[in-house]
Amino acid sequence: MAASTFGGIHDFFNSGTWLVVRNLTLFFLFVFWLAVGYWVYKDARRRIEDPWLVGMAVVLGLVPPYIGAFIYMLFRPPEYLEDARERQLEIRAMEQRLARRDLFCPVCRAEVDASYLVCPVCTTKLKQSCVSCKAPLEALWQICPYCETPVAAPPPLPSFEHGPTALRAPRRVQRGSE
Ligand SMILES: [Zn+2]
Numbered sequence: 001m002a003a004s005t006f007g008g009i010h011d012f013f014n015s016g017t018w019l020v021v022r023n024l025t026l027f028f029l030f031v032f033w034l035a036v037g038y039w040v041y042k043d044a045r046r047r048i049e050d051p052w053l054v055g056m057a058v059v060l061g062l063v064p065p066y067i068g069a070f071i072y073m074l075f076r077p078p079e080y081l082e083d084a085r086e087r088q089l090e091i092r093a094m095e096q097r098l099a100r101r102d103l104f105c106p107v108c109r110a111e112v113d114a115s116y117l118v119c120p121v122c123t124t125k126l127k128q129s130c131v132s133c134k135a136p137l138e139a140l141w142q143i144c145p146y147c148e149t150p151v152a153a154p155p156p157l158p159s160f161e162h163g164p165t166a167l168r169a170p171r172r173v174q175r176g177s178e
């Protein structure tokens with residue numbers, strides 16, 4: 001009985017079926033190995049800029065078969081290059097926005113310069129000018145910084161209760177002395 005079982009196993013391993021099974025298994029292992037290498041290549045290209053480092057990652061992904069790809073996954077850069085670039089652009093745009101500190105007309109929202117006395121689009125009075133040197137004066141200034149002329153009582157600016165804070169009317173409006 002034992003001899004016939006052994007003989008059966010022996011026959012199986014010598015049969016064509018076993019050869020086919022073994023060759024198919026080796027073939028699939030080979031294809032999977034190449035696929036893992038290709039995956040490492042694609043992933044490394046999205047994460048690593050230097051082509052030499054990409055090549056090294058691919059070699060690592062192939063050479064200890066399967067394990068190399070796992071090692072690569074442990075040490076690969078955590079972020080895609082595309083995402084990193086996008087984030088940098090966003091930061092730069094934000095910095096530019098902060099640097100410009102855009103001023104807008106409170107009435108028509110047109111972009112205005114800090115030196116404008118009136119909005120060129122809707123002619124809203126934005127600032128008072130110095131009576132002596134005609135320089136544009138900030139709302140809170142009590143004296144003209146360019147010619148030392150004391151600022152006269154400002155004409156009533158339109159009140160922008162819901163407008164931007166940049167062009168708010170002065171807090172102390174001396175209406176009595178007009
Ligand atoms: Zn305007």
Ligand SMILES: [Zn+2]
Pocket residue numbers: 130131132133134135144145146147148149
């Ligand atoms: Zn002045």
